[in-house]
Amino acid sequence: MAINKDSVSGTLIVAVLVCLICGVFVAAAAVGLRPVQDQNRVLDKRLNILQAAGLYEAGMDVEAAFERIERRFVDLESGEYVEMPDNYDQRKAAKNPNASTALKGDEDIASIRRRPNVAEVYLSVDDGGDVQVIILPISGYGLWSTLHGFVALQADVNTVAGLGFYEHAETPGLGGEVDNPRWKGQWPGKQLFNDSGELAIEVIKGTVDTSSDKAVHQVDGLAGATLTTKGVDNLVQFWLGENGFGPYLARLRADAAEPAEQGADDSVTLSAVN
Numbered sequence: 001m002a003i004n005k006d007s008v009s010g011t012l013i014v015a016v017l018v019c020l021i022c023g024v025f026v027a028a029a030a031v032g033l034r035p036v037q038d039q040n041r042v043l044d045k046r047l048n049i050l051q052a053a054g055l056y057e058a059g060m061d062v063e064a065a066f067e068r069i070e071r072r073f074v075d076l077e078s079g080e081y082v083e084m085p086d087n088y089d090q091r092k093a094a095k096n097p098n099a100s101t102a103l104k105g106d107e108d109i110a111s112i113r114r115r116p117n118v119a120e121v122y123l124s125v126d127d128g129g130d131v132q133v134i135i136l137p138i139s140g141y142g143l144w145s146t147l148h149g150f151v152a153l154q155a156d157v158n159t160v161a162g163l164g165f166y167e168h169a170e171t172p173g174l175g176g177e178v179d180n181p182r183w184k185g186q187w188p189g190k191q192l193f194n195d196s197g198e199l200a201i202e203v204i205k206g207t208v209d210t211s212s213d214k215a216v217h218q219v220d221g222l223a224g225a226t227l228t229t230k231g232v233d234n235l236v237q238f239w240l241g242e243n244g245f246g247p248y249l250a251r252l253r254a255d256a257a258e259p260a261e262q263g264a265d266d267s268v269t270l271s272a273v274n
């Protein structure tokens with residue numbers, strides 16, 4: 001049956017056919033490219049972990065470099081390692097009431113509402129099986145968005161190896177300066193704990209006074225982005241504090257301080273093989 005192209009019905013039929021054909025192409029592309037997108041997401045996360053740990057140099061093969069990294073799971077309440085399935089997703093768990101804990105008002109300084117019961121940690125391990133860098137996921141609210149990233153610690157469980165965010169929607173040039181290599185460059189070498197063993201790391205408003213005793217624990221705020229700065233400080237306090245990785249860090253620090261007794265309790269140790 002011939003269609004009169006100049007009629008209203010002819011125009012509608014052509015329009016519908018074009019829509020259908022385009023729809024099939026778009027759907028096929030979306031489904032067909034999903035495995036590639038998933039693979040790229042994994043690669044991007046791995047790159048961010050390596051960058052936060054200071055283990056990435058331009059041009060490096062991310063997969064090869066990541067072979068030195070072990071993924072472990074930590075029960076945040078006890079600080080002990082636990083077994084979890086490979087496909088465990090901490091961000092999904094944080095939304096599941098059966099796999100997360102609701103945070104009360106004053107506990108929720110990072111404004112995340114729920115904290116997963118089990119968190120991933122990444123350990124950079126040397127040839128002898130000893131942990132060199134501990135990489136912890138962190139997240140919290142800035143001004144416009146929840147920032148997701150990693151903080152990396154040296155094996156002394158006190159010195160920062162690096163910090164970086166792989167996802168946020170803060171304003172470029174303001175809160176978005178969390179991605180500025182110059183700002184991120186301040187983190188390596190900073191000390192988490194003071195001489196009394198209290199968590200002392202902080203992101204301050206303004207510039208660090210380098211002559212101050214506290215300078216070793218302080219990072220400059222972001223110029224013109226006080227709210228993102230406060231958000232980053234809050235999320236660092238949360239994840240390194242009592243309701244975050246505090247119990248895990250305390251156990252690692254006890255291990256690091258008493259290597260002679262290492263092995264008495266191998267549930268948390270700086271040797272990654274246990």
Ligand SMILES: Cc1cc2nc3c(=O)[nH]c(=O)nc-3n(C[C@H](O)[C@H](O)[C@H](O)COP(=O)(O)O)c2cc1C
Nearest residue numbers: 143144170171172174175176224225226227228229
């Ligand atoms: C369009 C626009 C985007 C902004 N983005 C951010 C941002 O990403 N992070 C932030 O902390 N402040 C941002 N600000 C600025 C805040 O509104 C606020 O003025 C700033 O954090 C300084 O706060 P203070 O005056 O208390 O120091 C933005 C302001 C405007 C107008």
